[in-house]
Amino acid sequence: MLEHADRLDLGDRFAAGRGYLAACTLGLPADVTRDAVRRDLERWSTGSASAADYSATLERARVHAAALLGTEAERIATGSQVSVFAGLAAASAPAGAEILCIDGDFSSVVAPFLARGDLRVRHVPLDALADAITPSTWLVSYSLVQSATGEVADLATITAAARTAGALTLVDTTQATGWMPADAVEADLVVCHAYKWLGAPRGAAFASFSDRAITEFTPHTAGWYSGTDPWASCYGPELHLADGARRFEVSPAWHAWVGAEAALGFAASLDLESVRRHDLGLANAFRERLGLEASDSAIVTWPDETGCDLAALTVAGLVASGRAGRARVAFHLWNDDEDVARAADAVNGSRRPLVLS
Known part of the structure; x- marks a missing residue:
């Protein structure tokens, strides 16, 4: 003790x-999260809330998220759920690709790959994950901390094995970020929902993308918020995509992100x-x-x-x-x-x- x-x-x-x-x-x-949500409700109810203010709040939250994951803001995409980000990886996988998962891991980092129907999804025990990675593995998808058991994955060993095999990695830090440092997690896609250990309202998730992920993943959820300047990409006929991780962004749930910005800022201020x-x-x-x-x-x-x-x-x-x-x-x-x-x-x-x- x-x-x-x-x-x-x-x-x-x-x-x-x-x-x-x-x-x-x-x-x-x-307290800062509670107060932020209350102020937002008052502004919204009195008609004084504005889209520009919400966008500024989201950008501050992006900076906090980047600090928590040890990366730059341009590598962060904001969203609503972990499974949406995992779904982008699943949709981008070549037909027949091997996806390696932990047996009994949380469904959000498993189900999108199973739903494809044409991928080879293998499930192995947590302690066997690194050894199970082979040159035929396209992506390793796993939670850093297991939801059902609390077990912590051997991040360094798994990352090294994936690099040797040339496999992509997806790491879900939802059950880690907030109680342990996650700024040294190296993965092609790091995903996190902020409503647990970070104490944010549900509906605010974020992810960091490596250069390889930005290049190889297709932004199937592209919308008006996927451009470099969302206010300049509201209408077609052109496809507006940011160069970096913002291309994977979805239109933010504004009220959730007001609370999330305060929550992430509070967490980022802690040792x-x-x-x-x-x-x-x-x-x-x-x-x-x-x-x-x-x-x-x-x-x-x-x-x-x-x-x-x-x-x-x-x-x-x-x-x-x-x-x-x-x-x-x-x-x-x-x-x-x-x-x-x-x-x-x-x-x-x-x-x-x-x-x-």
């Missing part, structure tokens, strides 16, 4: 938080290595109290086929989740040692044998 010096003191930035162990399901907005230490310290303290081995993930899961442990957490007033026959909790900025104790007591209490008098 980490020393108290490694704990963050950010609980007052969130209206809720005590007992909330579901950052991996639906995050909580920080994410300190956040990682804080979150892992709590997660591993909880694991220790349940008799589980320490891990490198802020998501803790364990077998709970009957749902008894999840039910015990709920009865204790804690917000948790269940996935794939496992109970799942996550520790983030608003959590502290008291949350660890309450959660551990709830689970351990549900396992004590009933003593009849």
